[in-house]
Amino acid sequence: MIIDGLQYCNWSEKVFREMRQGGVAAVHATICYHESLRETIAEVERWNRRFERFPDLIMQGRTAADVRRAAAAGRTAIIYGFQNCSPIEEDVGLVEIWHQLGVRFMQLSYNIQSLLATGCYEPEDRGVTRMGREVITEMNRVGMAVDMSHSGERSTLDAIALSARPIAITHANPHCWHPVPRNKSDTVLRALAQSGGMLGFSLYAHHLQGGPACTLQEFCAMVARTAELMGVDHIGIGSDLTQDQPDSVVEWMRSGRWTREPASAAFPPAPEWFRDNTGFAGLAAGLRGAGFAAEDVAKILGGNWLRFFEMSFAPA
């Protein structure tokens, strides 16, 4: 069973058909970067229309059981997640409201300081805030997984320690392999694994050694080394696939409304061996080539995420 720990594609029938071709049982789909409560509800409305329009391809996923049902029915379960905490405003009670609407992952911060934690591009990381502690407790209670992919080192270590349930870094790679602020130190990765958490390896070019030129073999060798550090039960894929998105989306992701400076950025090309959801077959072959047993490849490509979903999404 293949599960992708994060995507933010320009969703379309084409993308959904490729999910089916790739045998993808579930995708954690971002529904918010900087959007307000109301704007994020509008995104849920757009997903409702997609579920109505493509019932043979996709369905909403709220539980691990939904993912199994989707796999059995030949559909892909879409699991909502936020990359930022803007949709909960200053109101811890909104965590449960969003859980009721199906949100199962929330990043405590996205690149910069949030009300809850510090982002990985903020010059100083003051750790998880007082409200952040309350929100983690509430996420633990209702069954929403903490995701620290875009948070700073201290905030991430805080979140691992504070959360009563294992947390996730849904899309990032080891800092020692490719030292950019978005990738994670061995200290973080070890603490994450020891607490029962999950790392999803990113295929976004900026997170890859060599960028888009990174080869499948190099990527899979990095996965093998990380498996030695974290254990093969704590790693998965979080492709960060942003297929078919226009470059205006990068500007929104980077600048939101928190700065007047536009980020004049463009999406980097994806590595040629993972350009869409049909790339998982090659990834499986690459992992076998890097020395993983078939059983471990199955864990990395989906089994570990499914176990994490089992532990994470039901009310405490």
Added chain:
Amino acid sequence: MIIDGLQYCNWSEKVFREMRQGGVAAVHATICYHESLRETIAEVERWNRRFERFPDLIMQGRTAADVRRAAAAGRTAIIYGFQNCSPIEEDVGLVEIWHQLGVRFMQLSYNIQSLLATGCYEPEDRGVTRMGREVITEMNRVGMAVDMSHSGERSTLDAIALSARPIAITHANPHCWHPVPRNKSDTVLRALAQSGGMLGFSLYAHHLQGGPACTLQEFCAMVARTAELMGVDHIGIGSDLTQDQPDSVVEWMRSGRWTREPASAAFPPAPEWFRDNTGFAGLAAGLRGAGFAAEDVAKILGGNWLRFFEMSFAPA
């Protein structure tokens, strides 16, 4: 099984304990009069806290099966409803969002003109609007019951005709018995019954002949006459109980933010034989006294609402 088709009490442990004492399996509880989307979400948050705090007394009800489960577990199922369409703003997609959060009834208008229909105190009733038609179609699709308790005559007849599923007038009495704008004409009541819909008899003093002095016998005789008009399968109770509410709440109900004129009104006293949820036993006795068979009393006090819930709350 006792089901109340509408209440808006000042919710408290006391009220919930009285629901249990009264053997009430389900209550349709108003969560909005004029509140915005965001304000209504805050009311859902307050209910979430109540469900967390009083798990032995109440639970959220989303389906007829939930009501049966609540009855079996000795709890009362709380079913959300709006008395107005303000929480869907100008966005038909919000109907499904609210259904996902558990809302199962929505009035198309509350006393005045709304985007969807005309209220019963508006001088001219232009019927269900273009957006109203779209919203009825969407409510039919997702499984949210149309409630026309506070709407005008033409809008109500329109809604009965336009809705593919039976609709409800959750809390009102026959106009011929007590001619106030909130009570319903025989024309409406006949059309409602012929379409398979439900009338919930109101115990709010302003809807009663003689006001708070109306006797149990007079009320039950009116129920018996209405059963002859509508059939015993299309009537229930919608007590409109507003127990323990301060008078400021009447002002909000009447004036919202649509007028600067305050409604200097007070809640009328409830009839002494129905002041809280323990009043259903007396009501049962009164209905027997008015000539109803035990089987019909059971229908009126809950069985008919349960059947209506079965028909109304699941997606089409």
